Amino acid sequence: MKASDAKIEAIRFSFYYGKRQALKDVNLKVKEHQITALIGPSGCGKSTFLRALNRMNDIIPGARAEGEVMLDGQNVYAPGVDVVDLRKRVGMVFQQPNPFPKTIFENVAFGPRVLGLDGELSMDEVVEKSLRSAALWDEVNDVLNKSGLALSGGQQQRLCIARALATEPEVLLMDEPCSALDPQSTLRIEELMRELKERYTIVIVTHNMQQAARVSDWTGFLLLGDLVEYDKTAELFSRPKDKRTDDYITGRFG
Amino acid sequence: MPRISPKVTQRLALAGIWGTGIVTVLILLVIILYVLIRGAGDIDWSFLSTAPRGGTSGLGGVSTVIMCTLYLIGLTMAISVPLGLGAAVYLSEYAPDNRMTRLIRYGTEVLAGVPSIVFGLFGFALFVTALHFNFSILSGALTLACLLLPTLIRTSEEALRAVPRSHREAALALGATKWQTVWRVLLPAALPGIVTAVILSIGRAIGETACLFVTMGGSTALPTSLFSGGRTLSMHLLYLVMDTNAFGKALATGVVLIVTIMVINAITNWLSQRFRARMTGGA
Numbered sequence: 308m309k310a311s312d313a314k315i316e317a318i319r320f321s322f323y324y325g326k327r328q329a330l331k332d333v334n335l336k337v338k339e340h341q342i343t344a345l346i347g348p349s350g351c352g353k354s355t356f357l358r359a360l361n362r363m364n365d366i367i368p369g370a371r372a373e374g375e376v377m378l379d380g381q382n383v384y385a386p387g388v389d390v391v392d393l394r395k396r397v398g399m400v401f402q403q404p405n406p407f408p409k410t411i412f413e414n415v416a417f418g419p420r421v422l423g424l425d426g427e428l429s430m431d432e433v434v435e436k437s438l439r440s441a442a443l444w445d446e447v448n449d450v451l452n453k454s455g456l457a458l459s460g461g462q463q464q465r466l467c468i469a470r471a472l473a474t475e476p477e478v479l480l481m482d483e484p485c486s487a488l489d490p491q492s493t494l495r496i497e498e499l500m501r502e503l504k505e506r507y508t509i510v511i512v513t514h515n516m517q518q519a520a521r522v523s524d525w526t527g528f529l530l531l532g533d534l535v536e537y538d539k540t541a542e543l544f545s546r547p548k549d550k551r552t553d554d555y556i557t558g559r560f561g
Numbered sequence: 562m563p564r565i566s567p568k569v570t571q572r573l574a575l576a577g578i579w580g581t582g583i584v585t586v587l588i589l590l591v592i593i594l595y596v597l598i599r600g601a602g603d604i605d606w607s608f609l610s611t612a613p614r615g616g617t618s619g620l621g622g623v624s625t626v627i628m629c630t631l632y633l634i635g636l637t638m639a640i641s642v643p644l645g646l647g648a649a650v651y652l653s654e655y656a657p658d659n660r661m662t663r664l665i666r667y668g669t670e671v672l673a674g675v676p677s678i679v680f681g682l683f684g685f686a687l688f689v690t691a692l693h694f695n696f697s698i699l700s701g702a703l704t705l706a707c708l709l710l711p712t713l714i715r716t717s718e719e720a721l722r723a724v725p726r727s728h729r730e731a732a733l734a735l736g737a738t739k740w741q742t743v744w745r746v747l748l749p750a751a752l753p754g755i756v757t758a759v760i761l762s763i764g765r766a767i768g769e770t771a772c773l774f775v776t777m778g779g780s781t782a783l784p785t786s787l788f789s790g791g792r793t794l795s796m797h798l799l800y801l802v803m804d805t806n807a808f809g810k811a812l813a814t815g816v817v818l819i820v821t822i823m824v825i826n827a828i829t830n831w832l833s834q835r836f837r838a839r840m841t842g843g844a
Contacts, residue, residue, distance in 0.1 A: 363734060392736075394736040395736040398734070399734040401727060401734075405727035405728060405730070405731045406731075407728060408749070408750050409749075417745070421736060422736050470731075470735065471735070
């Protein structure tokens, strides 16, 4: 498979928490330098799918994956895959802004430091570059030694984006990144996502269908662990092919 | 029965809470003031700088006793804090939740409630007798470490568990290994709770007498090695009260004891705050 075709491809991917099956035979291609949104009601498996892409679900006892997730044609669940290396290439931003109780500078420098890059890279440059990419530099460049927790919620989330960008990932996973933010901060992050897709491939899970419609190029609708429909965003929202998708996006359930 | 209005119950509750608070503080103040006022008169430079005469004379000062106390506390903490933290990290981050670990946890809880003299007997049998460490600072410190470990482990484990899961996830998602997550994120975040545990442990160690009598002896000489015997301030205080007529010196020793605890706590707090400010940017 060519890398240009799909950055990430899930092939017959299933996921279990103990006996409960959270994802059923999902097949999905994430295109490079595009924003792919995953929507669906609570418990549909969209976050599970997202967290499967950088194997964050590995830390849950009893969790088990079947099938394949190809990143540039390499199965990330193959034996011998180094999760540290995987997570360097696939960064993640969480639902609640979760900066460490450290300075703004140390929050951003954390990733490069744990990867042992602080010898070869200038941390000052990495921090500035990452904060600029996350559109936060102008607001914090004179308070880099202040705690990351002293920032507002929207700033904290952009700090978390900067922290994820500092390791120069290829893919950015965002798990409902705006659900804890006010509308203005939300717009700010959406703007940022559009800028970031020039350089990164973005997968976002969102509860908010307007958000999916506003920012994404592709949208997948999940229901009870099934990928019901996956299409160009404009297509899926204007001419859904499946009745269940239609019901969901017109607000009849969910 | 007529219903009492919420305003009245509110006032009553407030009065009750204030009352108990004031009584508690007063009792503490009376004890400390009594010791300070009665004991301070006997403190002068010669009291602090000469060794006790020993025996039943009650003569001399507390110089060697202060040094011995500091040695013992230093050694005890050097042994128990790394061990306790290691066990706490294991229990909260690495141990699977199974019968074995539940048994370990139950064991630490039981041990935390065992009277110190029982630890003293254990220390006497193992360190003093079987391992031939004799009456020594080493025997005393090892015994105290056994005594303090259960509480240190449980309190540090709670502090580590209280660190939000989101910090762990954030670190792992950035490519940190489990150990890096523990070392760079969890331990700094749990530090205030751990420091509290350490301070409480130091207080308890300084106050112990019985379990040290049977492991350190009670020599008044200045300890010259780990295998020297010795006596701590609390032990000396007990000697003075029980074996001599020097009640004033006993009170003076009490003052030195209180001040020593306050100084050690202040230093520990200051160190941890400096560390935290550097790590966290002060929030």
